[in-house]
Amino acid sequence: MPASHLPSPCSAQEVQLLRDGYWDRTAIVAIDDGSQRVRKISKGAASAGPWGQNNLRAEANYLATLETQLRDCFPPLLDTWDHTTTGYDMGYMDGxxxxxxxxxxxxxxxxxxxxxxxxxxxxxxxxxxxxxxxxxxxxxxxxxxxxxxxxxxxxxxxxxxxxxxxxxxxxxxxxxxxxxxxxxxxxxxxxxxxxxxxxxxxxxxxxxxxxxxxxxxxxxxxxxxxxxxxxxxxxxxxxxxxxxxxxxxxxxxxxxxxxxxxxxxxxxxxxxxxxxxxxxxxxxxxxxxxxxxxxxxxxxxxxxxxxxxxxxxxxxxxxxxxxxxxxxxxxxxxxxxxxxxxxxxxxxxxxxxxxxxxxx
Ligand SMILES: Nc1ncnc2c1ncn2[C@@H]1O[C@H](COP(=O)(O)OP(=O)(O)O)[C@@H](O)[C@H]1O
Ligand SMILES: [Mg+2]
Structure with a gap:
């Protein structure tokens, strides 16, 4: 997780769209240090009803509250945010x-x-x-x-x-x-x-x-x-x-x-x-x-x-x-x-x- 003074989500360029779902958009993005990560963002008002946003909130919270011994079951969680948009960043499982x-x-x-x-x-x-x-x-x-x-x-x-x-x-x-x-x-x-x-x-x-x-x-x-x-x-x-x-x-x-x-x-x-x-x-x-x-x-x-x-x-x-x-x-x-x-x-x-x- 980034220190709280850094902007969240950090600025990023989309490299590849992975899924444009009903409620969320999931993509590989590149950030300023050249590394890649996967960003999942709720479509908010553009999605089919309010549930998408609540679900993505719950999804980010689920990953953020995993006990230490379970973290290796999921990609590492790199950032979460919930203000103008709702979403989270995770490690890109390349290959x-x-x-x-x-x-x-x-x-x-x-x-x-x-x-x-x-x-x-x-x-x-x-x-x-x-x-x-x-x-x-x-x-x-x-x-x-x-x-x-x-x-x-x-x-x-x-x-x-x-x-x-x-x-x-x-x-x-x-x-x-x-x-x-x-x-x-x-x-x-x-x-x-x-x-x-x-x-x-x-x-x-x-x-x-x-x-x-x-x-x-x-x-x-x-x-x-x-x-x-x-x-x-x-x-x-x-x-x-x-x-x-x-x-x-x-x-x-x-x-x-x-x-x-x-x-x-x-x-x-x-x-x-x-x-x-x-x-x-x-x-x-x-x-x-x-x-x-x-x-x-x-x-x-x-x-x-x-x-x-x-x-x-x-x-x-x-x-x-x-x-x-x-x-x-x-x-x-x-x-x-x-x-x-x-x-x-x-x-x-x-x-x-x-x-x-x-x-x-
Ligand atoms: N961390 C990741 N690394 C690599 N590929 C990923 C990662 N997260 C998601 N994907 C790919 O993107 C697809 C969509 O992601 P997913 O979280 O399942 O979105 P949705 O909620 O729309 O099903 C996955 O089926 C997988 O192929
Ligand atoms: Mg899925």
Missing amino acids: YVDVGQIACQQLFNQDQAEAMQSYLGQRLFQQLHTPSTATPLLVENIKSTLEKAHICLQEHAQLHCLLGQIKINDVPVSSLQEQLQSIYPSPVLTRFDSSPQVRLHGDLFLENMLLPATDTSAETGVDWPRQLILIDPISVAGIGAGHPLFDLGKYESYATGELPAMRQQRLLLAGFEGTKADSLNHHYRWAIDWQDEAMQGFKHINWHSRMRELYTQQYGAVDTAMYALLQAYFAAAMVVCTQGREQQARALKMRASLQLALHS
Whole structure:
């Protein structure tokens, strides 16, 4: 952190834009001494609502308050500020790529993918997940997100058909109204705000993790998979503490291949055509297109089972109803802000997962 008399943020030239997101802009910048760093700035009034700014504030605070033994899990925090703009500077992890790319490009074999998960699970469940006394937010957050998705389906001409009783992949699913009326008072939901409550990463998926693009273990003396660095904590909805299953559920949603398939639309979808038999019977189908070239990294390498084992060792067996409700919640959050085939798949995932949450 700079001494308080220095201007913050310091003047800098943008070298490369890394991501122009909904709420933040992340770029590599060069400062006057010639060194490079990564600067993440909230778009403030230009962003979609006030949440972006609050989230980036919470993200900077999360990094600034990490205990000493956790600092090496994240890039070093170099500066934070919160006046005319809100943002922070961190060390530039030169030569690193996100682990989503490592998975897609099949840079790791199975042993390396497992070593990465073992390292992540150990740091996450044993060190990062410390008990939290923050006010639990998940129950309210899940309810309001499901409600937003409900309204979205009601108002959306092509998704309106998913509101009533339907079948998804041969499984009968009750109306969304009935599902929500059963979920809201159920103990499955309230379990999210009961113990344990821990500090979470909050947005734990492979694209928010960095690794060297090539094996530098000979120079560094550290195994390639154990050079893992986490970035971008705090979920889109501002969650940075809560039930530990939140982090596992987020991790698995991507590491199983499902999230990349949805985001890149490597999907098989049926039932929306309007005239075919399935559609007349309100029968919808969705699946990951495992033939697609882009999915081979997730088909051939298991990026998730070791993490589940480590979770179970720490917290006991996964509560399958809570897990399904989490998947419904993640899907609902994206129903609201995606479109086209991805949105159709997210809506089907939400409806099927709600049914599972009610009957598991
Ligand atoms: N410290 C860093 N060093 C190198 N690359 C980074 C660093 N921080 C972020 N990136 C790259 O920028 C991308 C966006 O950053 P991230 O913090 O995840 O922003 P967002 O909140 O928009 O997802 C990351 O996926 C990663 O590829
Ligand atoms: Mg990110």
